Amino acid sequence: MCGIVGYAGGDQAAPILLKGLAKLEYRGYDSAGVAVYDGTSIQVVKTKGRLKVLSDKIHQGADLSGVVGIGHTRWATHGKPSDVNAHPHMSQSGKFAVVHNGIIENYLSLRNFLTEQGYRFVSETDTEVVAQLLDYFYEGNLLDAVVKTLGKIRGSYALGILCKDHPDCIIGVRKDSPLIVGLGKGENFIASDIPAILNRTRDIYRLEENEIAVVKKTGVAIYNLDKKIVEKTPCHIDWDISSAEKCGYDHFMAKEIMEQPKAVRDTISPRIRDGEIVLDDIRLTEEQIRNFTRIFIVACGSAYHVGVVAKYIFEQYTRIPVEVDVASEFRYRHPIIDHKVLVLVISQSGETADTLAALREAKRLGARTISIVNVVGSSIASESDDVLYTWAGPEIAVATTKAYSTQLAVVYLLAIYMAEKLGSMSKTDYRFYISQLESLPDKIQEALNTKEHVRRLADQFYRSDDIFFIGRNLDYAMSLEGSLKLKEISYIHSEAYAAGELKHGTISLIEEGTLVVALATQRRLFEKMMSNVKEVKARGAVVLGVTTDNNTQIEKETDCAFYVPQICDMMLPSLAVVPLQMFAYYVAFLKGCDIDKPRNLAKSVTVE
Ligand code: F6R
Numbered sequence: 001m002c003g004i005v006g007y008a009g010g011d012q013a014a015p016i017l018l019k020g021l022a023k024l025e026y027r028g029y030d031s032a033g034v035a036v037y038d039g040t041s042i043q044v045v046k047t048k049g050r051l052k053v054l055s056d057k058i059h060q061g062a063d064l065s066g067v068v069g070i071g072h073t074r075w076a077t078h079g080k081p082s083d084v085n086a087h088p089h090m091s092q093s094g095k096f097a098v099v100h101n102g103i104i105e106n107y108l109s110l111r112n113f114l115t116e117q118g119y120r121f122v123s124e125t126d127t128e129v130v131a132q133l134l135d136y137f138y139e140g141n142l143l144d145a146v147v148k149t150l151g152k153i154r155g156s157y158a159l160g161i162l163c164k165d166h167p168d169c170i171i172g173v174r175k176d177s178p179l180i181v182g183l184g185k186g187e188n189f190i191a192s193d194i195p196a197i198l199n200r201t202r203d204i205y206r207l208e209e210n211e212i213a214v215v216k217k218t219g220v221a222i223y224n225l226d227k228k229i230v231e232k233t234p235c236h237i238d239w240d241i242s243s244a245e246k247c248g249y250d251h252f253m254a255k256e257i258m259e260q261p262k263a264v265r266d267t268i269s270p271r272i273r274d275g276e277i278v279l280d281d282i283r284l285t286e287e288q289i290r291n292f293t294r295i296f297i298v299a300c301g302s303a304y305h306v307g308v309v310a311k312y313i314f315e316q317y318t319r320i321p322v323e324v325d326v327a328s329e330f331r332y333r334h335p336i337i338d339h340k341v342l343v344l345v346i347s348q349s350g351e352t353a354d355t356l357a358a359l360r361e362a363k364r365l366g367a368r369t370i371s372i373v374n375v376v377g378s379s380i381a382s383e384s385d386d387v388l389y390t391w392a393g394p395e396i397a398v399a400t401t402k403a404y405s406t407q408l409a410v411v412y413l414l415a416i417y418m419a420e421k422l423g424s425m426s427k428t429d430y431r432f433y434i435s436q437l438e439s440l441p442d443k444i445q446e447a448l449n450t451k452e453h454v455r456r457l458a459d460q461f462y463r464s465d466d467i468f469f470i471g472r473n474l475d476y477a478m479s480l481e482g483s484l485k486l487k488e489i490s491y492i493h494s495e496a497y498a499a500g501e502l503k504h505g506t507i508s509l510i511e512e513g514t515l516v517v518a519l520a521t522q523r524r525l526f527e528k529m530m531s532n533v534k535e536v537k538a539r540g541a542v543v544l545g546v547t548t549d550n551n552t553q554i555e556k557e558t559d560c561a562f563y564v565p566q567i568c569d570m571m572l573p574s575l576a577v578v579p580l581q582m583f584a585y586y587v588a589f590l591k592g593c594d595i596d597k598p599r600n601l602a603k604s605v606t607v608e
Contacts (some may be wrong), residue, residue: 001088001488002029002072002073002074002075002100002101002102002159002192002238002606003021003024003025003029003072003073003101003191003193003196004024004069004070004072004099004100004101004172004179004190005017005024005070005071005072005160005189005190005191005192005194005196005197005291006068006069006071006099006160006162006170006191006215006222007020007023007067007069007170007186007188007189008067008068008168008187008188008189008215008216008217009067009068009184009186009188009217010067010186010187010217011067011187012061012062012064012065012066012067013036013061013064013066013067013068014034014036014061014062014063014064014065014066014069014109015036015060015061015062015269016061016200017034017036017061017070017071017209018034018051018054018055018058018060018061018071018188019199020071020196020197021034021051021052021071021072021073021196021339022108023193023195023196023198023199024073024191024193024195024598025051025073025198025602026252026396026397026398026596026597026603027409029051029073029074029075029362029602030048030049030074030076030081031046031047031049031073031074031082031083031085031086031087032046032047032049032050032051032053032054032071032072032073032074032086032090033045033046033047033054033071033072033074033087033099034046034058034061034064034069034070034071034072034088035049035069035070035071035088035097035099035162036064036065036066036069036388037066037068037069037070037162037164037167038065038066039063039065039066039095039167041164042090042094042095042097042162042164043064043066044088044090044097045057045058045063045064045065045482046072046083046086046087046088047083047086047190048081048082048083048086051073052468053422054517058112060131060206060382062223065491067217068162068167068168068169068170068217068421069162069170070088070097070099070160070161070162070170070190071088071099072086072087072088072099072100072160074086074087075602077126077220077607078103078104078107078124078125078126078127079123079124081126082123082132084122084123085123085124085125086162087099087100087125087127087244087533088160088162089123089125089127089130089131090131090334091119091127091131091132091134091135092119092120092132092135092602093135093136093352094164095134095135095163095164095562096131096135096161096162096163096575097100097131097161097162097455098127098128098130098134098137098159098160098161098162099127099159099160099604100126100127100130100157100158100159100160101157101158101179101192102155102156102157102158102175102176102177102606102607103126103155103156103157103607103608104126104127104129104130104153104154104155104157105128105292105382106152106153106154106155106156107129107153107155110129110133110152110153111128113474114129114132114133114136117136119132119136120149123493126155128238129153130149130153130250131158132164132302133148133149133152133153134146134161137149137496138163138165140165142163142165142166142171143212143223143227144168144227145185146161146171146173146212147212147225147227150173150175150210150212150225151225155176156175156176156177156179156353156607157173157174157175157176157177158172158173158175158177158178158179158192159171159172159173159174159179160172160179160190161173168216168217169214169216170190170215171212171213171214171215171580172190172207172212172213172215173207173210173211173212173213174207174208174209174210175209175210176209176353176356176379176500177192177238177351178192178193178206178207178351178375178378178379178604178605178606179191179192179207180192180193180194180197180204180205180206180207181204181205181207181213181215181220181222182197182200182201182203182204183201183203183204183205183220184197184200184201184203187200187201187217187514188215188216188217188219188220189201189215190215192214193241193528193604194234194237194394195396197238202236202237202238203234203235203236203237203418204234204235204237205220205222205232205234205235206235206377208382209221209223210225211223211224211230212224212225214224218589223549226277230410233350234375239393250310250395250589251585251589251596252396252399252596253397253399253401253489253585253595253596254585254595256395256396256397256402257394257401257402257448257581257582257585258399258448259393259402259406260401260402260444260578261441261442261444261445262441263390263391263392263393263402263405263406263487264405264406264409264440264441264444266391266392266393266406267389267390267391267392267406267409267410268409268413268437268438268440268441270391271413272434272437272438274415275422275431275434276434277416277417277434278412278415278516279388279390279414279417280305281386281387281388282386282387282388283295283385283386284370284386285423286352287421288368288371288500289418290422291340292320292340292341292342292343292368292423293319293321293340293341294320294321294340294341294527295320295321295322295323295324295341295342295343295344296322296323296324296325296330296335296337296341296342296362296367297310297311297314297315297325297343297344297346297360298324298325298326298327298330298343298344298345298346298355298358298359299326299346299352299355300326300327300328300347300349300352300354300355300487301400301484302399302400302403302404302460302481302484303347303355303400303403303404303407304324304326304327304346305349305354305404305477305480305481305484306372306404306407306408306411307324307325307344307346308324308476308477308480309408309410309411309477309478309573310322310324310344310346310408310415311323311324311477312473312474312477312570313411313412313415313570314411314415314418316570317415317416317418317419317424317425317433317570318415318418318419318422318424319337319422319424320342320418320422323335325358326354327345327352327354327355327356327357327358328608330358330361331354331358332362334579335361335362335365337362337365337366337367338365338366338367339366339367339368340366340370341362341365341366342367342368342370343358343359343362343367343368343369343370344369344370344371344372344414345358345359345369345370345371345372345373345380345594346371346372346373346407346409347360347371347372347373347374347378347380348373348374348375348390348392348395348400348403348404348407348514349374349375349378349603349604349605350371350373350374350375350378350379350380350381350569350607351375351378351379351380351604352380352604352605353605353606353607353608354605354608355380356380357608358381359380359383359384360383361372363383363384363385368385369384369385369386370384370385370386370387370388370414370506371384371386371387371388371390372387372388372390372391372407372410372411372414372567373387373388374389374390374392374395374403374406374407375480375496376389377393377516386412388413388414390403390406390407390409391406392405392406392411396596396603397595397596398486398488398596398597398598398601398603399488399489399584399595399598399601399603401485401581403575404481405444405574408437408573408574408577409437409440410571412437412574413437414431416430416433416434416437422462431583432568433568433570436567436568436571437571439567440567440571440574440575442449443564443565443567443574444475444574444575445579446564446565447564447565447575447579448578448582449564450564450579450582451551453562454562454579454582454586455582455586457544457560457562457583457589458583458586458587459583459586459587459590460560461515461542461544461587462490462586462587462590462591463493464514464515465492465493466484466492466493466494466495466509466514466515467483467492467493467494467514467515467516467517468483468494468495468496468497468502468506468509468510468514468515468516468517468536468541469482469483469486469494469496469497469516469517469519469565469580470493470496470497470498470499470502470516470517470518470519470529470536471496471499471518471519471522471529472497472498472499472500472522472525472529472532473522473525473592474521474522474561474569474572474573475499475519475520475521475522475525475529475546475576476496476497476498476499476519478494478519478521478573478574478576478577479497479498479517479519481577482496482517482519482577482580482584483495483496484496485580485581485584486580486583486584486587486588488584488598488601489585489588489593489595489598490587490588490591490593491591491593491598491599492587492591495509497498497533499518499528499529500528500532501526502532502535503535507535507536507539510536510539510540510541511539511540512540513540513541513542514536514539514540514541514542515541515542515543515544516533516536516541516542516543516544517543517544517545517546517557517580517583518532518533518536518543518544518545518546519545519546519548519576520533520545520546520551520554521546521547521548521564521569521572521575521576522569522572523569524569526547526551526553530553530554530557533557533558534557537557542559543557543558543559544558544559544560544561544562545558545560545561546561546562546563546564546576546579546580547558547561547562547563547564548563548564548565548566548572549563549564549565549566550563551563551567553595562579562583564576564578564579568576570577
């Protein structure tokens with residue numbers, strides 16, 4: 001989704017802004033622009049298309065002189081992708097330039113009001129009203145104008161503001177959309193995400209809701225809406241810079257797939273001590289765990305698919321009934337929730353608008369909330385009662401891989417932990433499952449080692465028009481993720497079905513040569529799955545089976561197969577997902593798709 005960078009320092013701003021925006025490209029965007037104060041006025045250059053188009057237009061920034069500026073990558077919501085709708089947006093007077101992530105919900109009424117006041121609008125965006133409102137309220141005091149403007153706008157926003165009368169500073173402000181302030185030496189920044197500034201500083205402030213940062217070369221001051229100074233403690237980012245670089249891989253997605261053993265190990269290891277699961281990051285008492293009558297799991301996209309796996313895991317281990325909901329549905333369906341309900345919210349970014357809204361709804365209804373989040377200090381992490389971080393490191397590719405795997409790892413940790421407290425799992429099983437969990441990183445590595453085989457099969461099937469994924473039970477949950485991964489990056493039409501459900505309609509779509517990926521890792525359901533394989537083969541399907549090592553029986557029933565290492569059935573999803581991710585990657589690679597930035601998609605979906 002949209003990206004923001006702002007710079008106030010001693011160097012030329014434009015090249016720094018372009019470099020920062022390049023680090024945010026992974027979020028997905030359709031146009032880009034920069035605004036720099038050149039000593040006399042604010043110069044804006046913006047264009048539809050890739051950042052390279054913008055960069056070429058201003059000769060990598062050399063054409064724009066000035067040491068203070070803001071930049072933006074836009075993912076269209078209000079108004080199609082176009083030069084004029086790209087950010088920054090100027091006020092009619094030329095006094096203000098604004099970049100914005102999020103949505104101004106009441107922009108139409110504000111636009112009407114401002115039009116009546118004589119303001120003319122040039123774009124179709126909601127953002128332009130912010131620039132004009134700032135101008136409307138401005139009487140010489142910038143902070144006053146910002147606070148008055150914030151008092152009028154409704155919705156979600158991270159804003160970067162440049163004012164011609166205060167050319168030494170940029171303003172950053174946020175509500176329901178993330179924004180950080182970077183603290184450099186003789187230079188300071190704003191950014192919607194850390195990678196944008198990581199090559200210049202590692203010290204940051206995370207802005208909280210409605211905080212206003214006044215960022216100058218000489219220092220940063222943070223105010224609240226009462227215009228009182230807010231004291232904040234800087235936070236040091238200790239990621240390896242290579243976490244935000246491709247390090248020789250063709251794509252971030254390939255790198256992130258290969259990083260899964262480490263990401264899962266980093267997530268699990270600190271939480272298993274002397275053979276016990278220790279979750280000292282959450283404050284759930286045994287009594288609270290015993291009192292839960294139900295668990296709701298709420299998330300979007302792949303994180304929702306983790307939730308579908310988690311339902312089986314929690315119900316099996318804890319015997320507490322679980323409901324899984326897509327966050328955008330949960331928030332409007334009046335869920336039956338009280339203080340005896342645990343709501344688990346899963347999100348890589350911690351900023352997904354629907355998931356955040358669902359979390360707020362759950363809290364409003366009195367539920368106990370725990371989030372499983374990757375981005376430290378994100379909105380969902382801050383607002384939930386407890387947070388279990390996935391230590392996946394920054395995930396740059398739009399299609400999630402290592403975040404998915406670490407979310408799943410946290411689900412196992414939490415479910416086994418709760419089961420032990422509830423007494424629903426014997427001590428022997430508890431120890432067994434912990435040992436299985438500890439073996440996961442190495443087994444994921446073994447699964448990754450089959451990549452050449454997966455690539456060969458991708459080579460065989462990448463020209464397919466339709467690909468079906470089927471499975472039962474946990475394999476069905478995996479089918480959902482395998483299918484999403486494939487379609488989102490390769491643009492091949494794909495559907496996931498519970499294998500037993502296919503014959504209730506969808507089997508009519510199977511014709512001679514249709515590829516069906518049949519997941520058959522669950523031992524007790526293997527025979528049933530093979531019956532479903534026979535059904536599709538009888539209609540002409542080509543079947544690619546997925547099962548565990550040494551289960552060569554699958555070769556009698558299917559045309560080809562992926563094998564994953566043996567582990568307890570409950571943890572097989574963590575291994576089965578690996579060849580599915582690699583298959584999607586190689587298919588998209590062979591089709592020449594823009595793998596890290598698939599069309600129309602955004603990394604962090606901060607609008608409803
Ligand atoms: C798919 C994918 C998305 C996200 C979804 C939720 O590969 O990445 O489906 O899983 O948009 O995002 P988060 O986890 O940031 O809430």
